[in-house]
Amino acid sequence: MEVQRLSVQSLKKIVKGQLKTKATCVVKFYSPDCKYCHALKEYYEDIASGYEDVYFFAFNTEDDAAELENLLPGINGVPTLALIRYNGYHKPTIRLLDEPHQPNEYTWYRSSDITNFIERYKNG
Numbered sequence: 735m736e737v738q739r740l741s742v743q744s745l746k747k748i749v750k751g752q753l754k755t756k757a758t759c760v761v762k763f764y765s766p767d768c769k770y771c772h773a774l775k776e777y778y779e780d781i782a783s784g785y786e787d788v789y790f791f792a793f794n795t796e797d798d799a800a801e802l803e804n805l806l807p808g809i810n811g812v813p814t815l816a817l818i819r820y821n822g823y824h825k826p827t828i829r830l831l832d833e834p835h836q837p838n839e840y841t842w843y844r845s846s847d848i849t850n851f852i853e854r855y856k857n858g
Contacts, residue, residue, distance in 0.1 A: 737762075737782045740791040742798045748791075748818050749805045749826065756822040758856045759789045763814040765796055770842035771813045777845050781852075788856055806830075813842055817855045829855050 740761060746752075748759055762778050764771035775792075782790035795802055795812055802809060806816065808830050815831040831843065831851045838844050 735782050735785050735788060735790050737779050737790045737792055740793040742801055744791075745793055745802075746805060748820070749828065751820050751824070751826045753820050753822075757789055757820050758787065759791060759818045759820075760852060761791045761793055761816045761818065763793050763795050763802070763809055763812055763816070765812045766794065768812045770840070774813050774841040774843060777841055778848070781845060781848055785852070788852060815843065815848060815851065817852060819855065819858070827855075827858075 740748075745761070748757075748761070760782075762771075762774070764774075778790070778792070782788075793802075795809075806828065809816075817829045817831075818826050819829075820826040829851075831847065834843055834847055
């Protein structure tokens with residue numbers, strides 16, 4: 735699936751479960767000034783292209799940092815990845831990818847960190 739840039743309004747809809755259908759979404763939170771975020775972009779897009787049942791988004795934290803803190807208080811820095819799963823009935827389940835024990839010196843997360851995270855939580 736292609737990575738889509740996410741607006742504040744769309745992020746709110748996903749986090750609050752205001753979607754019209756069941757969905758699993760992965761959101762990469764980034765900053766234009768973050769070297770890891772830029773380096774991770776190509777890997778994230780490659781991972782997204784391997785999924786047809788998961789939606790991939792990128793959210794610029796500088797769009798509205800104050801609103802982001804209210805929506806997802808667990809985000810302490812960038813890059814951060816969140817998996818948000820909405821089953822159509824209840825409040826969405828939100829999981830944040832843990833900080834790596836040994837960060838990649840260029841991309842922070844490794845591709846395997848991201849794919850393992852998605853596979854572990856995409857169905858529940």
